[in-house]
Amino acid sequence: MRPLTEQVGADRDGRHRALVVEDEEPIRDLLSFHLGLGGFDCVCIGDGREALERLQTEAYDLLILDISLPGLDGLSLCRAVRRTGPNMAIPIIMLTARSEESDKVLALEGGADDYLTKPFGVREFMARANAIMRRRDGWGPGPQSPTRRLISAGGVMIDPARRRVTVDGRDLSLTPQEFSLLFLLASNPGIVFTREELLEKVWDQEVYVTERGVDTLVKRLRRKIETDPAHPRRVLTERGTGYKFGEA
Numbered sequence: 001m002r003p004l005t006e007q008v009g010a011d012r013d014g015r016h017r018a019l020v021v022e023d024e025e026p027i028r029d030l031l032s033f034h035l036g037l038g039g040f041d042c043v044c045i046g047d048g049r050e051a052l053e054r055l056q057t058e059a060y061d062l063l064i065l066d067i068s069l070p071g072l073d074g075l076s077l078c079r080a081v082r083r084t085g086p087n088m089a090i091p092i093i094m095l096t097a098r099s100e101e102s103d104k105v106l107a108l109e110g111g112a113d114d115y116l117t118k119p120f121g122v123r124e125f126m127a128r129a130n131a132i133m134r135r136r137d138g139w140g141p142g143p144q145s146p147t148r149r150l151i152s153a154g155g156v157m158i159d160p161a162r163r164r165v166t167v168d169g170r171d172l173s174l175t176p177q178e179f180s181l182l183f184l185l186a187s188n189p190g191i192v193f194t195r196e197e198l199l200e201k202v203w204d205q206e207v208y209v210t211e212r213g214v215d216t217l218v219k220r221l222r223r224k225i226e227t228d229p230a231h232p233r234r235v236l237t238e239r240g241t242g243y244k245f246g247e248a
Contacts, residue, residue, distance in 0.1 A: 048072030
C-alpha cells in the first residue's frame, strides 16, 4: 500500500487541481486534506449549481462528486460536465450513500469513471485517486503501446502518445476508461475480449467494477464513436462472450 502522502499522478510543471463537490463539511475537509497531501490543490464546494458554474469556466484534473447535493444533484451535474465545457474528459469519482448496484450503474452511465459507497476509508479513496490518475496520465495498469504507434481502424485514429482520438476526422473527448477501452479494442480488430478480460485490462485492481459496468462503459463509448449507437459498426457485441472491434 502506498503512503497517503505519495503524489498522485503529479504534472511535471506543478500540482494537479481537484474539485471536491460534497455538502457534508467533515467529509469535504477530510478529502481535501488527504488530496492535498497527495499532490493536489483542492477547491471545495457544497452546492451543485455553484460547482457547475465553476466547471463550465475552469479546468480541473480530478472531480470528486457526491450524488446527493443541494441545488443540483450529482448525477445531473456529471451528465452536464460530460456534454460540454473544459472538463468533458475529466476523471470523475462519484460518492454515494446508496449500495444498490442499480445506483452504481446509473453513476457509470452518467459519466463517472469510478464510485465509492459511503462510508469508505481514506486509504481506499486515495488508492482510487491513484488509479484514476494513472489511467489519465497514460502509465501504470491498462493497455499501453510499447511503440507509441498510431492506431487507425474503421475511421478511428488514435494517437496514444498524445492520448488523442479522432473519428472520421472529428476530435473526441474521452474519459480515461473510454480511451483505454477503445485503444485496446481498436489495437486488436476482430479479436473478441470477454467481459472478464476487459475488467482486468481496462480497470485497476483497486477499482471494484462488475461485468455490468463493462456493458455500461461500452454503451458510453458507442454514443461517442458510432453514427448509430443502436446499430454499431465499430464496437461490436459477440453475443454471450464479450466485445470486439469490427474488421473494416
